[in-house]
Amino acid sequence: MTPAPAQQPSPHQKPSARRPYHHGDLRRAVLTAALDVIAADGPSALSLRDLARRAGVSHAAPAHHFKDRTGLLTAIAAEGFGLLASTLNEAADLKDAGVRYVRFAREHPAHFQVMFTPELLRADDLELTTARALAGDALRGAVSAVRPESLGIDNRLAGVAAWSLAHGFATLLLSHNLDGPVGDKDPEEVFRTLAAMLFRSEPRENP
Missing domain, CATH: 1.10.357.10 (Tetracycline Repressor, domain 2)
Structure with missing residues (x-):
């Protein structure tokens, strides 16, 4: 019996792996999250680790753009x-x-x-x-x-x-x-x- 041809993925199908964050998107995402925190609770409430969580990236990722707080x-x-x-x-x-x-x-x-x-x-x-x-x-x-x-x-x-x-x-x-x-x-x-x-x-x- 001739095996069925392998099914090709649809061009509209989303990959199962998580898409990488583009650097520009990450910088803007962290800035936006930081502005939200400051508006609500002031600059003293800022934490790079918390901002990374809000942006959905690793805790070290914001440091690539801003080094520190x-x-x-x-x-x-x-x-x-x-x-x-x-x-x-x-x-x-x-x-x-x-x-x-x-x-x-x-x-x-x-x-x-x-x-x-x-x-x-x-x-x-x-x-x-x-x-x-x-x-x-x-x-x-x-x-x-x-x-x-x-x-x-x-x-x-x-x-x-x-x-x-x-x-x-x-x-x-x-x-x-x-x-x-x-x-x-x-x-x-x-x-x-x-x-x-x-x-x-x-x-x-x-x-």
Whole structure:
């Protein structure tokens, strides 16, 4: 009797072996899991072993991308500053930059928390220092539209004032200290009103 030909596997059949994790997917998976943990319980709750379990990989896998917990937090901060720089660069004027800053904090609370906790980060990391500088440049660009020097105010101090207002409002908002004063009002509109009390700005001119 002629033996039946061996059955060929269907091209749509899933292999029984577990598919390997692509490096890029792993890095993003660990970052996403870390952001979830930070948003829920703060940076102190982070554990690379726990993040590996959440991502479904070996406990040593995250170290291939981040080396250690500090490296992971530094990567989160660098990503956050990059996102912040992008949104600030799209601002029409200083008030809009402040509104975008507050919006960023609301939409990325875990990034925001880590970005401004320097003791958690590797200060000399090139990706971090570059992204932080870009965010600073974007804020200074928005401040320059106000022309504070025409009022005898140092540009650097004007930038500190603008940053303090936006950062302070965002921090108080995220910690629920403004629940009473803001109430059901749109926080971004509340901030816009506050900024109008303190700063007069003109729309940026297109280069």
